[in-house]
Amino acid sequence: MSRFFMNERETLVEQALEGFAESHSGLVDVHPDPLFVTRRTPTTGKVALLSGGGSGHEPLHTGFVGQGMLDAAVPGDVFTSPTALQVRAAIQAVDSGEGTVMVVKNYTGDVLNFSIAAELLADTHRVEQVLVDDDLATEREDDGGPGRRGTAAVVAVEKICGAAAEAGVPIAQVRDLGRRVVARSATLGVSFEACTNPETGRRSFELEPGEMEFGVGIHGERGIQTRVIGKADDLVESLVSRLVEAVGLRRSDSVLAIVNGLGATHGLELAVAARQTRRVLDGQGIDITRSLVGPYVTSLDMKGLSITLTALTDDLVKFWDAPVRTPALVW
């Protein structure tokens, strides 16, 4: 018996989306076939912002559909890309003539299906892509591989591009803004326990007591290193110092810090991590100008967290601060 809270594996995503739509009926609509989620009240006369990817990362991406953020989210099955047919239908539904910017996390299947959808609409729609590849753990020296994975920086991209689109910024600038956020961001994740496969009820990897994985992604894969669990402050410091170096942060720079729960990490733990993130950065004269702490880009029930730093500029702060009204983010 699976210890996953569901009825059948086949209906898991579909029933979750039904429940999600019913719980947020004032904000979103679920279109069942092909499957995608849009704002309840379509907004015309602006660039459409669309994202998507495998399910199992909730509230990403469906929870970010709404005013000031996404116009549409396209969910695939658990940890599986949506199909090109879904993406194409979603673009057609939300593009009101000002073009569509797609925010795509860097995974082979996602990139392929989103790109195919855009290509097939090339004669009738202007579609631009922002590729999110913020995960430091998957950085390689050679450029033959698939490149860095896309993880929690996607929230910053969707928030900032969403605010810009809402403000009437034209498509090329919304795209460039998204690419700038990606270029100024880096993420690292750790895990104390793997996530549960909904079908088998088994964990995607096993750790010995006292061990943790360093450099995990968001699909239940192992990290780049198995380490001994230490105090939270030491762990956070080792993450943050690598992020500071990767983003190229200097004294008096200002950042957005996203302390993200991977699914089964408690708010108390995330708050302790957020506290130390600020202390480490303070020590280097770097100011956390904005922060977001909570489970936003999860990996089913993985016990762990990721930290994302995004170097801010005044215009990025302005778009981050702009009003947002979605199921998962409101201000």
Next chain:
Amino acid sequence: MTKVVDMTDKGNGTNGAELTGAGAKMWLLAFVDRVVAGADELTELDREAGDGDFGWNISSALKRGREGLEGIDEAHPAQAFQTVADAFLASGGTSGPLFGLWFGRLGAGPTAPWGVPELGAAFGTATEAVRRLGKAEVGHKTMVDAMVPATEVLTDATARTWREAVSEAARAARAGAESTGGMVAHRGRASYLGERAKDVLDPGAVAVAWFFESAEGV
């Protein structure tokens, strides 16, 4: 039999020189039958070189496509190709979506019967899109190894009828598919096996050869 007979109306709405919607439908239905009948063969190739889900993916996509082909506009081939494209675009994996892209670009072709030049232009655009988004070139042991030579034949065709042109393309696609035996994969799952899967034909390239060969009986 002489050319004159080949050029006559076969009673299926095709006039021999140009590909109509009715002709494309017959061609695609023959392709569906070929893939459904040969799904195990493709799966076996994929099992030796990849993860073994290719035959099932492509045949279940095409079964969906077969239903859609029943109601298409018989005047031009675009809608028939589009219908098959949509079936592929709803599938997972890598090959299914790339076939969806290929047929989808064909489905964006002219909405009038296609002569040999239209056929060459449509396949040229479609194959170029698969190369670009699939990031695959000839020699990478993928569907592109059959698509590119077949497309080159169609683009340079001196044939007067679409059947002659596609028949030549089928020979080129078959030779391209055979050439993948002996290649080390650079793309897709087969690339993980490298030398070990060298002698196995690429199932995507074989499916492309089957596609062109399926026009024979139309």
